[in-house]
Amino acid sequence: MDFIIFLTLLLLGYGFGTWAESRHYKSIEKREIQYQKLPTIALKHPLPQKGKVVKVKLASGNVVISVDYFKRFLAALRNIFGGRVSAYETLVDRARREATLRMKESCPGATQIINVRLETASISKNSKKGSVGSIEVFAYGTAITYR
């Protein structure tokens, strides 16, 4: 009985997880193209730009994403052998790109965002040993608007 519940969860996790992931990636790619022309850099000094600075603001965006049951199981299996945990690769990739996009969306009209920092924190449901499951990515930088 327990095994049936486990299999159901695994299948549900795989189905919904894959669907949600591909949908999320589509949305990320669409928005990345939209913000393609906004310079987003990790340098401490702004790119040379004509015009006068009219606005300086701390831009930030964050997101908490959870991994599905199937990938969690996969990662637990991977824990036995060690090596590359590819199950979590898409999780962190999606979270970082989403947070960066939200940071860009938080400052409409900005000319450039400089000194971008990304911070990752794992959010565990309970303090059980190293259960990653969901992560938070927080992206922040200085948005400068020239005119």
Next chain:
Amino acid sequence: MLITNIEMIPGRKIVRHHGLVSGSTVRAKHVGRDIMAGLKNIFGGELKGYTELLSESRKEALNRMREQAKQMGANAIVNVRFSTSSVAAGAAELYVYGTAVTVQ
């Protein structure tokens, strides 16, 4: 109040330094959000409740830092850094710190 995470304010000149200012807040999630998160743990996807919670908490920490800078007579904070640490199971501390300055 101007806040940046670089060492200057573009287009302005720093005339006085006031020293380190910081703001922090410890927040715990509530049960309702936990139940939703439990479901999302099966299906995967964004935990909107947690995203909002953390972003509100950071806003609060920033406001506290702003308040501190105001009391010191500054009108801008530069070189701001954020840090997150989990204090206990289910509670997180959000900490923000920077240098309070006066700009022209």
Next chain:
Amino acid sequence: MEYSGKLPTSNVNVSKRTPLQELLILLGGVLGICLIFYLCLGWAVDYSIQHISPEEENELYALMKLPAGEEEKAAGRTLAVQTLLKELQKCAPLPYQVSINVSDSKQVNAVAFPGGHILVFSGLLDQVSSENELVFVLGHELGHFKHRDHLRSLGRGLVLWVISLFLLGPDNDVGDFLFSALGVANRTHSRQQESAADEYALEVLNCHYGHVGGSTKFFEHLRDNNQTPEILKYYSTHPSDQKRIDDLNALAIKKNYKVASVKPWVVAAN
């Protein structure tokens, strides 16, 4: 300086392998390792069992509480079964002090407990049509003692539990999954034990009566009363009744056992 704003053409941070491929590879690895572990430790258990004397076993199990079941009211039947067992032991020399009790239950079954204790359910006694049939069932349980299957299954269960605990810690989804997967292998092993016990019972029967009449009666009755769906056989700890009947008949022919008329099972009602 100019900002080009070109997007990367492929995602370098994500592996090309799909999660399903990954799952298959990992599952294969885990199952392989567990199987090797399990087989090695299983052999170790089988080996060490030979070195546990029945006295030590008795002492070991005296520490545990075992279900005795509700004693049957009709003491006459218990006495008759006990007498029968005593006679049987001449044919089946065992290093145990075998004791037998009748439990008041509708179940058609008998159970061999560690320490040489057999529990017969009264449902079985109600059902048997001849003494030979009963002797066969008792011989089957004696066969379990002879092969020390009760220790074996206990040992293997322990091995399985230890593996899961070592690899994954307690309360783990993966552990539960492996447990049910290896459980199937364990059941195959258990079916072999049942067949071996059947064989022993046939020998006892032949020794006691000089023929093996009535040996298959018990399973024939079970087969006619029990309709187990075909698919569940995989999960069964015992071989199917038909297979056991066929095996017994084949064995009787192979060993040149005679078949003669059976002795009725009558107990004076009291």
